Amino acid sequence: MEYFLFNKALDYDRGFMENVSSKDGMLCMEDSGSGKKGIFISRVLDSRESRTRWQRFSACQDLFPNTSVEYRIYGTDEESRKDDIIMILKSGADSGGEKLKKMEPFLKLRFANRRETLLNQVTERYLWFSVTLWGNGERGPQISEIQVFFPWESLASWLPELYSTGAGGFLERYLAI
Numbered sequence: 001m002e003y004f005l006f007n008k009a010l011d012y013d014r015g016f017m018e019n020v021s022s023k024d025g026m027l028c029m030e031d032s033g034s035g036k037k038g039i040f041i042s043r044v045l046d047s048r049e050s051r052t053r054w055q056r057f058s059a060c061q062d063l064f065p066n067t068s069v070e071y072r073i074y075g076t077d078e079e080s081r082k083d084d085i086i087m088i089l090k091s092g093a094d095s096g097g098e099k100l101k102k103m104e105p106f107l108k109l110r111f112a113n114r115r116e117t118l119l120n121q122v123t124e125r126y127l128w129f130s131v132t133l134w135g136n137g138e139r140g141p142q143i144s145e146i147q148v149f150f151p152w153e154s155l156a157s158w159l160p161e162l163y164s165t166g167a168g169g170f171l172e173r174y175l176a177i
Contacts, residue, residue, distance in 0.1 A: 016041040020040050027131065028142050036140075039100070040130065041131075053122070054075075077125050103130075109122060
């Protein structure tokens with residue numbers, strides 16, 4: 001199994017950041033005032049294979065009272081569309097919210113405040129994600145590490161055939177956790 005790891009300033013600096021910064025390898029809000037949000041959008045990740053079935057998204061996050069983190073996973077198989085996304089990310093004219101709206105057609109999965117989720121329904125070569133952080137006025141959430149695992153590997157394949165229930169079966173999802 002392979003993975004992409006975000007755990008140092010360079011990893012975050014290669015993406016788009018609005019009201020967030022990378023300090024000591026952590027993604028932090030710059031201004032965590034009440035009602036404020038920070039947005040990070042990753043660079044486009046390439047699995048090098050069309051129709052890749054991605055495995056899992058994992059984030060080491062510190063949430064404090066009345067803070068929140070939302071993750072959005074995007075994907076495409078088309079190289080020309082990937083180039084469009086890179087142009088959106090590099091565009092200095094758009095705010096983070098505008099960039100997220102432009103990327104909405106590529107949205108595959110959305111979840112909040114979870115440290116980990118399965119990505120088995122994401123089946124594209126190119127994947128990128130966004131992180132939206134909300135502060136409580138005193139401090140904002142912090143993310144020290146993000147990992148994206150691929151391709152999908154089922155632990156059920158190591159069990160006797162009796163336990164094989166096909167792709168997406170209960171046992172396969174349970175073992176993936």
